[in-house]
Amino acid sequence: MNGDASLDIRTPEGISFSVPLAGPVSRLLALTLDFLVILAAQQAVTRLIGAFPKAAADVGDAFGILLLFVFASAYPMASEWFWRGQTIGKRLFRLRVIDATGLRLEPSQVIIRNLLRYVDGLPICYLVGSVTSLLNRRLQRLGDLAAGTVVVRSVQLKQPDLDQLLGARYNSLLEQRHLAARLRQRVPPEIASIGLDALIRRGQLEPGPRVELYRDLARYFKKLVEYPPEVIEQMADEQYVRNVVEILFRASL
Amino acid sequence: MIVDLVRFVETERPHWTALEQFLKRLDESPGMPLPIEEAQRLHYLYQRSSSALGRVGAMASEPELRGYLEWLVSRAYAEIHESRGKKRFKLWQWLTVTLPQTFRRRFRAFAMSTLLTLGGALFGVLALAIDPDAKSVLMPFDHLHMTPKERVALEQKDRGKRLEGHKATFSAELMQNNTRVSIMAMGLGMSFGVGTVVLLFYNGVILGAVAFDYVTGGETVFLLGWLLPHGVIEIPAILIAGQAGLLIAHALIGWGSRKTRRERLREIGPDVVTLTGAAALFLVWAGIVEAFFSQYHEPVVPYGVKISFGLVELAALTFYLSSSGRKPVTAK
Numbered sequence: 001m002n003g004d005a006s007l008d009i010r011t012p013e014g015i016s017f018s019v020p021l022a023g024p025v026s027r028l029l030a031l032t033l034d035f036l037v038i039l040a041a042q043q044a045v046t047r048l049i050g051a052f053p054k055a056a057a058d059v060g061d062a063f064g065i066l067l068l069f070v071f072a073s074a075y076p077m078a079s080e081w082f083w084r085g086q087t088i089g090k091r092l093f094r095l096r097v098i099d100a101t102g103l104r105l106e107p108s109q110v111i112i113r114n115l116l117r118y119v120d121g122l123p124i125c126y127l128v129g130s131v132t133s134l135l136n137r138r139l140q141r142l143g144d145l146a147a148g149t150v151v152v153r154s155v156q157l158k159q160p161d162l163d164q165l166l167g168a169r170y171n172s173l174l175e176q177r178h179l180a181a182r183l184r185q186r187v188p189p190e191i192a193s194i195g196l197d198a199l200i201r202r203g204q205l206e207p208g209p210r211v212e213l214y215r216d217l218a219r220y221f222k223k224l225v226e227y228p229p230e231v232i233e234q235m236a237d238e239q240y241v242r243n244v245v246e247i248l249f250r251a252s253l
Numbered sequence: 254m255i256v257d258l259v260r261f262v263e264t265e266r267p268h269w270t271a272l273e274q275f276l277k278r279l280d281e282s283p284g285m286p287l288p289i290e291e292a293q294r295l296h297y298l299y300q301r302s303s304s305a306l307g308r309v310g311a312m313a314s315e316p317e318l319r320g321y322l323e324w325l326v327s328r329a330y331a332e333i334h335e336s337r338g339k340k341r342f343k344l345w346q347w348l349t350v351t352l353p354q355t356f357r358r359r360f361r362a363f364a365m366s367t368l369l370t371l372g373g374a375l376f377g378v379l380a381l382a383i384d385p386d387a388k389s390v391l392m393p394f395d396h397l398h399m400t401p402k403e404r405v406a407l408e409q410k411d412r413g414k415r416l417e418g419h420k421a422t423f424s425a426e427l428m429q430n431n432t433r434v435s436i437m438a439m440g441l442g443m444s445f446g447v448g449t450v451v452l453l454f455y456n457g458v459i460l461g462a463v464a465f466d467y468v469t470g471g472e473t474v475f476l477l478g479w480l481l482p483h484g485v486i487e488i489p490a491i492l493i494a495g496q497a498g499l500l501i502a503h504a505l506i507g508w509g510s511r512k513t514r515r516e517r518l519r520e521i522g523p524d525v526v527t528l529t530g531a532a533a534l535f536l537v538w539a540g541i542v543e544a545f546f547s548q549y550h551e552p553v554v555p556y557g558v559k560i561s562f563g564l565v566e567l568a569a570l571t572f573y574l575s576s577s578g579r580k581p582v583t584a585k
Binding site: 103 | 323436
């Protein structure tokens with residue numbers, strides 16, 4: 001199974017995007033949570049039946065059996081329909097059911113994928129569903145295949161904060177405005193991009209290669225535009241790269 | 254390449270935020286109708302964000318920004334490009350038009366489902382005729398293991414008291430179990446129909462063996478009086494669930510269709526739901542009848558009454574499924 005499986009969609013406008021698919025573990029956790037919701041409902045129903053007078057115990061039991069059966073079947077359907085592909089479990093684990101073409105869910109899709117839980121749950125503990133989803137490129141269980149749905153990770157990303165990335169600290173290179181302008185003129189876009197990338201991925205780099213990368217970049221920038229020694233005195237290579245990237249990417253100098 | 258990334262983000266950010274808020278509103282009130290101006294605004298924001306994603310897509314160095322825009326565009330895409338009409342569910346319309354029309358439109362699958370059950374019944378008859386000792390294997394219920402004569406004597410002596418105080422619970426259990434079996438008959442269509450075929454055939458085997466046992470035991474009237482009141486609804490319900498399962502199997506296999514498997518499954522989805530709903534609905538009725546009526550035998554309820562009741566139900570069901578929802582024929 002591919003751990004980074006995703007659903008790739010190309011819009012009629014020619015834009016491609018991919019939505020990360022939910023893995024079996026997170027789906028299983030969400031399922032467990034939904035199972036607990038149903039168990040809680042069972043407890044509530046048992047208490048409700050207990051409140052029936054003894055003479056109506058038969059009606060109470062029948063009511064309990066049907067109420068629980070209807071709730072267990074209808075709860076995932078109703079919540080996925082009203083919460084646009086989410087149940088309580090899926091909400092907490094940030095999962096969402098969507099149409100396999102990226103469109104909105106249809107009621108028939110929600111019903112089919114949930115009815116087929118009976119088959120996916122065979123013989124025990126969702127074995128059929130788990131094996132099917134592991135053998136499937138889109139991690140779909142039988143219910144998803146029949147309904148044409150997929151479960152995606154619905155992680156809401158925050159808008160990137162470039163202030164944090166580039167640092168709001170004092171940039172001594174900005175004082176030499178003519179040199180800063182020369183830097184913007186001379187640094188090729190590809191190298192500017194590498195500089196920004198080096199800062200974005202700082203946390204992913206091993207200490208050794210990181211120091212080397214910043215040293216090489218700083219050396220390259222220093223060679224392109226020579227700053228007076230007193231300006232760059234005691235400035236670490238990483239800080240130098242950070243200051244140059246700020247000059248290259250900031251709107252106003 | 255966007256050289257001035259900060260300016261780009263600062264210019265576009267208000268539009269992304271507006272789209273995010275729009276989507277949040279739609280999330281909070283699904284089915285909310287959008288006035289034309291708002292729909293146009295949503296479309297504009299979607300296009301603007303798509304365009305931003307297209308531009309950022311060229312920048313390998315912007316995974317975070319790209320991820321954010323992909324998330325935003327994918328959410329808006331579902332709202333903008335959904336062209337399947339939203340229909341309000343009307344129960345009466347579904348009962349009187351959609352359900353019978355769907356049944357008739359997919360009649361071949363129902364005929365197949367019936368033939369499989371009849372094949373199973375024939376197998377059950379032959380198996381019991383050849384080997385009467387196979388009764389305990391063919392019939393999984395304890396009360397069927399005694400001879401028909403013993404059973405009839407027991408039921409007539411009991412006068413339905415066995416279920417006294419448990420009728421409602423028994424009815425609820427019947428509804429639940431039969432609905433589960435129906436859902437399985439439908440769902441097993443995903444095994445390319447193998448599971449559905451086996452389930453329908455096996456049901457037929459039990460039915461055929463029981464019928465043969467009671468007919469040869471000289472208890473045909475008891476059999477009809479016992480089975481007809483609920484069986485004329487319960488058996489068609491299972492057959493309809495099997496019809497839905499075979500429909501899924503046909504869509505999976507795709508004989509004679511050039512459409513993709515996904516398209517075929519998408520096409521039959523609403524019909525599968527309608528047929529499964531029909532099966533569940535019929536089983537609720539069958540469960541009530543079985544618990545509150547079928548279990549009473551002579552002398553409490555004459556067999557003639559029970560058989561007549563079953564025949565009336567069968568006629569009503571046949572009329573409903575064959576005639577309801579047809580357009581009235583207008584005079585030329």
